[in-house]
Amino acid sequence: MKRRSFVKASVMAGTATIISPMISKAVIKDNQQEAAEFYELRVYTLKNDIQQKLVEDFYSQAAIPAFNRLGVKNVGVFTELIPAGQTRLFVLIPYHSLVHFNDVIIKLEQDKVFQQKGIPYFTAPAIKPAYERIESSIMKAFAHAPKMVVPPNKSRIFEMRQYQSASEAAGKKKIEMFNDQGEIDIFKRLDFKPVFWGETIIGPSRPNLTYMVTFDDQEAKAAHWKSFIDDPEWKKISTVDGYSDALLVSKITSTLLLPVAYSQI
Structure with missing residues (x-):
């Protein structure tokens, strides 16, 4: 019996010796692949100022401090620049990885300060x-822009754009255009001060990608987009066979946003 136990232990040890390096390599590879951040975007539909204040108080007094304690930095909260009625509230939350996202969810449930301060909202x-x-x-986040970039802390407007595609293949091709054909680099060179680029993996209106850029004001926005349209490099890549927006993008939405006073973006 002892011999059987010894043999079993020896086999398990030998297997572990073979598998452990493989697991280590897999973990390293996964970590490299997961270097890109993940973003949660919450959009609140509100009907009046009372609701808006309740949600904003929740984020300013309970949620953002709790997120920060758990390693979530630069939480952005925005209202619409030109709302159609009561503004919607946009909340952008960055995570290091999906593991971090799950860890935050679990720990928020255990955070007594967060739960107590969030009572009026909950x-x-x-x-x-x-x-x-x-x-x-x-x-x-896109491979070519794996981390959020927080713009200078001064008065500015934000534009969040979403590109929907008719098929997943077209959506991947448009992301390839940003990553591999240099479209992101054009935005950076023309000083759009992009905040993030993300492929929606869970959410409505898929397949789509979403990104956020910033401007000093509406005049600066118009000037920047004119410079983009007129840019020789953009004209070059937008006419490459297979990369026409007419083939890759079925719908574009643009939302102009203002950061609230306590927003960390």
Whole structure:
């Protein structure tokens, strides 16, 4: 019996000796592949100022401090520059990885300070809800822009653009255009001060990609986009066979945003 146990232990040890380096290599490879950040975008539909204040108080007093304690930095909160009625509230939350995202969810449930300060938001009654709906998306950062870049802290407007594609193949091709054909580099060279680029992996209106750029004001926005359209390099890559926006993009939405006072972006 002892011999059998010894043989079994020896086999397991030998197997571990073979598998361990393989696991280590796989972990290293996965870590390299997961160097890109993940972004959670929450869009709150609100009906009045009371709801807006309740949600904003939740983020300024409870959520953002809790996120920061858990290693989530640079949480952005934005209102619409030109709302159609009550503004929607946009919340952008960056995570190091999906593992980090899951870890944050678990620890927030255990964070007594967060839970206590969030009571008005969490327990708002059905007849006076904190918001009408939340629409959430999870995005993975592009390979050529794997980390969020926070712009200088001064008065500015943000533009969030979403490009929807008719097929997943077309969506991947458009991302390839940004990553491999130099489209991201054009934005950087023309000083759009891009904040992030993300492929939506979970969320509505897929397949799509979303990115955020910034400007001093509306006049600067118009000037920057004119310079982009007139840029020789953009004209060159946009006419490469297979990379025409007419083939790759079925719908573009643009939302102009203003950061709230406590936004970390």
